[in-house]
Amino acid sequence: MEESKDVGESSENINLGSSIVLSGFKELEPGQMPIIKKIVGHGVKTLSEKTSKFESLSITMKKIHSGHGQYELHGNAIIAGKPVTSEVTNRNLFFALSELLEKIEHQVNLK
Numbered sequence: 001m002e003e004s005k006d007v008g009e010s011s012e013n014i015n016l017g018s019s020i021v022l023s024g025f026k027e028l029e030p031g032q033m034p035i036i037k038k039i040v041g042h043g044v045k046t047l048s049e050k051t052s053k054f055e056s057l058s059i060t061m062k063k064i065h066s067g068h069g070q071y072e073l074h075g076n077a078i079i080a081g082k083p084v085t086s087e088v089t090n091r092n093l094f095f096a097l098s099e100l101l102e103k104i105e106h107q108v109n110l111k
Contacts, residue, residue, distance in 0.1 A: 019054075020044060024061035028093075035094060043101030051108055053080035059100065064089065075100045079108055 014022040016037060025036065040059070048054045055078040064070040071093045077084045086103035090096035 016040060019056040021056070021058040022061070023058065025059075027063070032093070036097060039094060039097045039101070043098075043105070046101075047077065047079075047105055047108060050105065051079055055079065055081070057104075059097070061093075071096050073097060073100045075104050077104050077108070084108060 012026040014025055014033075016022065020040060022036070022040070025033070028036070040057075044054070044057055047057070057075065057077045059076075060074045062072045062074075064072050068091055070089055070091050072089045073087065073096050075086045075088075084104050084107050086100055086107065088096045088100040088103065090099065
């Protein structure tokens with residue numbers, strides 16, 4: 001997966017290939033990005049295998065500073081031109097990312 005960085009209005013986006021955009025992930029430690037890429041790549045591969053109509057995925061991350069640092073993730077997949085959205089909050093970023101992708105996959109399976 002290629003990584004390119006586009007400067008957005010308030011934060012930088014990280015593009016993984018032509019159909020995956022990560023927003024708000026720029027502030028993470030560089031050592032976390034390979035793990036995030038693997039989790040997202042696996043999730044997109046699973047979605048693509050379940051439906052041939054997968055078009056794109058965008059994930060936005062926000063850090064919540066209420067007590068213990070938590071991550072709020074919003075995912076938006078475009079499947080056959082229709083948005084499939086989900087949202088997750090968790091203290092562990094990797095678990096949150098996996099859960100977000102599983103929720104999107106579950107919604108795709110219901111359609």
